[in-house]
Amino acid sequence: MGAEFVPLTLPPLVIATLAALACAAPGNFLLLRRQALLGDAISHVVLPGLVAAFLLTGSTAPPVMLAGALAAAALSALMIEAIRRSTNADPGAAMGATFTTMFAGGVLLLELSGASGTHLDVDHALYGSLEALIWLDATGWSSLLDPAALAGLPPELPQLALITAAVLATIALLWRPLTIATFDEGFAATQGIPVRLLSAALTGLTALAAVAAFSAVGSILTIAMLVCPPATARLLTDSLPRQVGLSLLCAAAAAILGTLAAGYLPLALGLPFAVSAAGAIAATSGLFLALAATFGPRRHPLQGAA
Amino acid sequence: MLDTVLNALILNAGYNAALVGIGAALLGLAAGCIGAFVTLRRRALTSDAMAHATLPGIALAFLVMAAAGGDGRNLAGLMLGAGLSAALGLIWLDRLSRTRLPEDAAIGATLSTFYGAGILLLTVIQNLALGRPAGLDSVLLGSTAGMLRGDAIILALGAAVTLCLLFILRRPLIMTAFDPGHARLMGVNTALMDRALLLLTLACVLLGLHVVGLILIVALLILPALAARLWSDRMETVALLAGAIGALAGYLGAALSVALPDLPTGPAIVMITFTLFAASALVAPGKGLLAQAAARARLRRALPTGPN
Amino acid sequence: MAGPTPIPMPETALAISGLTVAYGSVPVVATVSARFPKGSMTAVIGPNGAGKSTLLKAALGLIPAVTGEVRAFGDPVARAMPRIAYVPQRAAVDWEFPARVIDVVQMGLYRRLGLFGRLTPGLRAQAMAQLDRLGMADFATRQIGALSGGQQQRVFLARALAQEADLVILDEPFAGVDAATEAAIIAVLHGLRAEGRTVIAVHHDLSTVPAYFDRVLLLNRRVIAEGATAATFRRAVVAEAYGHQLLTAIPA
DSSP, X not given: OOTTIIIIIHHHHHHHHHHHHHHHHHHHHHHHTTOHHHHHHHHHHHHHHHHHXXXXXXXXXXXXXXXXXXXXXXXXXXXXXXXXXXXXOOHHHHHXXXXXXXXXXXXXXXXXXXXXXXXXXXXXXXXXXXXXXOOTTOOSGGGGGOHHHHTTSOTHHHHHHHXXXXXXXXXXXXXXXXXXXXXOHHHHHHTTOOHHHHHHHHHHHHHHHHHHHHHHHHHHHHHHHHHHHHHHHHTTOSXXXXXXXXXXXXXXXXXXXXXXXXXXXXXXXXXXXXXXXXHHHHHHHHHHHHHHHHHOTTOSOOOSOO | OHHHHHHHHTTOSOHHXXXXXXXXXXXXXXXXXXXXXXXXXXXXXXXXXXHHTHHHHHHHHHHHHHHTTSOTTOHHHHHHHHHHHHHHHHHHHHHHHTSSSOHHHHHHHHHHHHHHHHHHHHHHHHXXXXXXXXXXXXXXXXXXXXXXXXXXXXXXXXXXHHHHHHHHHHHHHHHHHHOHHXXXXXXXOHHHHHHHHHHHHHHHHHHTTTTTOTTTHHHHHHHHHHHHHHHOSOHHHHHHHHHHHHHHHHHHHHHHHHHSTTSOHHHHHHHHHHHHHHHHHHHOTTTSHHHHHHHXXXXXXXXXXXOO | OOOOOOOOXXXXXXXXXXXXXXXXXXXXXXXXXXXEXXXXXXXXXXXXXXXXXXXXXXXXXXXXXXXXXXXXXXXXXXXXXGGEEXXXXXXXXXXXXXXXXXXXXXXXXXXXXXXXXOOOHHHHHHHHHHHHHTTOGGGTTXXXXXXXXXXXXXXXXXXXXXXXXXXXXXXXXXXTOOHHHHHXXXXXXXXXXXXXOEEEEEOOOGGGHHHHOSEEEEESSSEEEEEEHHHHOOXXXXXXXXXXXXXXXXXX
């Protein structure tokens, strides 16, 4: 790790880690609610949401982007429900139909409107562009204490830090009702827990996390961060607090190892380039899951009661 | 511009455009018919995971063919790689499903892990400068711009073979989808039928690589089936209708993208398919939204209000 | 304050009037009206698909009703919810959920705890006491997925008991449980009735209706009959709900 580590590797590393944490936390509850693919759907529909918000306002300011993503998530939820009701289709088909259609709509909007060129473009959605988030003002570790250099941090970084903190804090705040409603929604409703609101809040948090992750890994790889770390943790423990903790650990580890491997492994192999960090992070989180599915102490389904 | 679109629609925009339009229509036909069975058997998202899982195989096949001095973009070679990698994805999905994880999580994890590995390999290809990256990009969202005559012939033959197989297997497939337990009693090997259906689906994914792309192909499988289901309750009719809807969408989308080169083919086809679905959901007799609203209103009027 | 002697009329714990529930445009239960007196123990019986679970869920507002009004203890049911405990069907939840037995019982304390309320030693002891009542104290730290069906049902009932509710509504509490569990559950339910609380349960085993319940509500998409078990649970009446293929266990 030479002098270029701080300006070129550290910012993507931190951004990827924050995004992974923001996704993994709500991902735990999606997993237990058997809504893991709601995360899939939301990560796809973030794209049309961002594009539409940009086209309507001409701005890529975070609140605008967030509003667009939330609106798209809400629209997709309505669409899934409408398709399910009108066709009696299984939820999987309704979801698959909705998110592919909305993703296609997002791509069309981007290509036809000429909005490409801002950080919103199709390649970004497909590949992620972690490598582009660099900190040119930094000269070395000392820059972390230099206010002038810190001012030149990629703006995504402080935004993400804020979003990640908000997501984690909300989950902590709602822990008790969220747990009860996830285990038994009917019972939760009789306890005065606003289950629909809570469900919408979880969707909102997921959308927030997906917007955060979009700037790091793009649309499609967001699903890796939403699903893989919680799934890995689920195979390791039977305690919910421990599961959430382990999933955050897995998420951070995948982000850090993936970014470093993408940057340095090809060089170590004698290849003069780096590969996609977003792809490497997804592959790493999949590798963790593979290990847990093979050796995890809680990998087997319970046999006891049916 | 309207002229170019019209010309493309009536197969009058040149030999290549006609080829692309017919190829896409055949793909839509196959995907629609097979999608009706996929949806009935509730394998929609499994096929999405399978489609995404083709990417690392495609990239590796490209690398191998280029390293061997051949054309990295050879369609048959890419399809072979994609098929192997999709099979690996399905095996992995099956393994994950045997843990305590719910099936949807297993699907999401498989999809994203394989896609991530594929993206990683695509950047290797870009960096090695083994070819214009655009050549492989088209497998993600489809692009008929570079379609060759040979590709169109593979597409047509593939669709024909797939549809024949589907026709032969239609009875056991329907029985398996409706009630696997009963089907087994009747001597149907349901595990084999499930594998056959996945294989047919994989064929659609592979045929659709350059037309719709692997990210969106699932829409061309599901949407026509959902739309057709609104018009009919008979499985054979649903499958045929779905095929017709898929063919129409494929044809229109491909023709439009030939006329308007900025229009990516896959998203165009998907949006047209969705439009056909939405129209069906609105006006289909019995199950359409309009018919349902009328039925609800009748029920409300028929009920006495207040305690009885 | 000494008022006039109250008229000895049984108060109503739950009153349903004109309730209609539909899935899509198909009505599942139509214009159901029923009254459950305070301190009574009612079996809701009827054939499969009669709408028993649907009726109770709609009465609690868990699924939307097309028309109708539901009152509990004289208030709209939404306002009376703190006095009502609901025990869903065992199959309604995923028993692989990462939680221990005691965690589930403590969920019944949510109204008292809220978001941040501290789980005091007193409340912990309260939850343990409910488990003990059902003979499950030794299982407190067991993973819920490791329980048998009967044990799961007891945990569900313990969670409801922790609420200390005046009205307990159970959806098929005896479905798929062993005889020991059935005896333990019915003892606890009879205990609740002795304390003046009201119990309503969807029930399937017609042979145990007279022994377990003092009232029945016979349902088949509409109310067939409603009243004291001795007067209502008659072969001719039940036959109307079930369609004439019947057990001889039922009095003529």
